[in-house]
Amino acid sequence: xxxxxxxxxxxxxxxxxxxxxxxxxxxxxxxxxxxxxxxxxxxxxxxxxxxxxxxxxxxxxxxxxxxxxxxxxxxxxxxxxxxxxxxxxxxxxxxxxxxxxxxxxxxxxxxxxxxxxxxxxxxxxxxxxxxxxxxxxxxxxxxxxxxxxxxxxxxxxxxxxxxxxxxxxxxxxxxxxxxxxxxxxxxxxxxxxxxxxxxxxxxxxxxxxxxxxxx
Amino acid sequence: xxxxxxxxxxxxxxxxxxxxxxxxxxxxxxxxxxxxxxxxxxxxxxxxxxxxxxxxxxxxxxxxxxxxxxxxxxxxxxx
Numbered sequence: 068x069x070x071x072x073x074x075x076x077x078x079x080x081x082x083x084x085x086x087x088x089x090x091x092x093x094x095x096x097x098x099x100x101x102x103x104x105x106x107x108x109x110x111x112x113x114x115x116x117x118x119x120x121x122x123x124x125x126x127x128x129x130x131x132x133x134x135x136x137x138x139x140x141x142x143x144x145x146x147x148x149x150x151x152x153x154x155x156x157x158x159x160x161x162x163x164x165x166x167x168x169x170x171x172x173x174x175x176x177x178x179x180x181x182x183x184x185x186x187x188x189x190x191x192x193x194x195x196x197x198x199x200x201x202x203x204x205x206x207x208x209x210x211x212x213x214x215x216x217x218x219x220x221x222x223x224x225x226x227x228x229x230x231x232x233x234x235x236x237x238x239x240x241x242x243x244x245x246x247x248x249x250x251x252x253x254x255x256x257x258x259x260x261x262x263x264x265x266x267x268x269x270x271x272x273x274x275x276x277x278x279x280x281x282x
Numbered sequence: 283x284x285x286x287x288x289x290x291x292x293x294x295x296x297x298x299x300x301x302x303x304x305x306x307x308x309x310x311x312x313x314x315x316x317x318x319x320x321x322x323x324x325x326x327x328x329x330x331x332x333x334x335x336x337x338x339x340x341x342x343x344x345x346x347x348x349x350x351x352x353x354x355x356x357x358x359x360x361x
Contacts, residue, residue, distance in 0.1 A: 145326030202324065217325050 076102040077184045077245040088262035095192035096256030098249070099264045101185035101237065104272070105158035107151040108144075109165065111174035121168035122151065122161055131216045133228060138272070142215045142228060150179075150226065150239070154272040184245045187264075188252060189235030196255040197227070197236060207232065221251050230273065284318040286310055287331050288351050313337060317351050 078100045091097045109118070109126070119125040123137025126149050134141045139153040139161070151161055158180045165176045188197060198205050200221035210216070215228040225248070226239040240248050253261055267273075286309045292301050310316070316336050322328050333343040333354055343352050 145322075145328050148326065217327070219324065 074103070074181075076100060077242040078102075078249055081246075081249065083263055084265070086263040087265045091190075091262045091264045093260070094262030095190050095259035096188065096196055096252070096261045097190040097193075097264045098252055098256075098261060099187040099189075099266055100245075100249070101187050101266060101272075103155040103180065104185050105151075105153040105155060105161060106179045106183055106239065107153075107158055107161045107165065108148070108177045108179050109151065109174065110148045110177075111172065112147060113149075113169065113174055114172070117168045118165065121164040124151065131214055133213050133215050135273075140228070140273075142226065144215075144217060144226070152185075152228075152237075152239075154269045182242055183239050184242060186238045186240065186245065186249060186252065187230075187235060188238060189233055189264075190256075190262075192256060192259045193236055194234050196252060196259075197238075199255050200251065201225075201227070203227070207234075220248060223248055223251075284320050284332070284334075287317045287319045315342060315354055319347070 081100075083100055088094065113126060115126045115128070119136075122139060124139040124141045125134045125136065126141050127134045127143045130143055130146075132143050139151055139157070142150045142152065144150055151165075153161060158178045162176060162178050169176065194205050194207075197220065201218055203210065203216055203218045210229060212229050212231050212234075215226060217224070217226050219225060220227075220238070223240060223244040228237045228239070229235075230237055238248065289305065292305050294302065297305070313336055316334055318332050318334055320330055320332050322330070329347040331343075331345045331347060331349065331351070332341060333345075333352065334341055342354055345352060
């Protein structure tokens with residue numbers, strides 16, 4: 068983890084907090100930057116039971132699926148690669164717990180928190196807008212909540228995770244490409260209406276905020 | 283992305299120019315079963331081996347990048 072006073076999210080220059088809409092319930096596309104979500108990459112031949120005992124979430128063995136547990140998600144990335152995603156500032160504990168339990172094993176455990184950010188995309192047009200730039204088949208009968216896939220959106224490598232069937236997606240993207248993707252999503256959703264939502268509270272980090280105007 | 287798999291690298295100190303040239307440039311182009319190296323660029327970014335029929339595009343085997351070619355009924359196609 069970097070020093071807190073130096074820490075800026077890749078989209079900090081956009082001042083997204085100032086753009087947060089009071090009424091995201093009517094927007095066709097709702098965007099949120101999920102700042103500083105903990106991300107730890109695991110690569111190698113891993114003892115899944117030991118990992119589950121150490122951090123409380125099992126590693127999925129089925130391709131392109133996500134397991135949840137202990138306030139963490141484990142995303143399948145490849146036949147011997149996973150990404151653990153958790154609330155902000157959890158990365159140190161996750162990494163330490165994994166290093167302890169997998170000590171001596173031929174496994175790579177890398178904290179990639181600062182290298183990437185996460186853009187949460189939800190709303191009725193979320194699937195359609197992502198599909199404009201993503202070659203994956205996102206039809207609900209093929210891609211559903213609890214699934215993830217590495218792919219591209221408009222040539223930017225991304226990790227797509229469908230969180231629920233509202234639908235809402237988490238897009239994990241390299242830091243340097245996140246501004247491009249944000250612009251692309253805003254532009255793609257512009258004809259239908261885009262709103263920026265605030266981040267959910269850390270304790271409930273899995274739920275995207277979706278507010279209805281009270282007036 | 284695909285290319286011929288299981289190419290044995292000759293010893294560069296003892297190989298003749300012809301052997302080295304064949305190692306570098308000459309590739310099979312069979313009509314039939316072909317053993318290939320693939321890279322899953324749009325997904326998990328893993329290298330792996332595939333035995334593929336170049337006519338029917340039938341995928342006969344998928345195996346790890348460090349594993350030897352499996353014995354298949356049809357054998358390797360003729361070029």
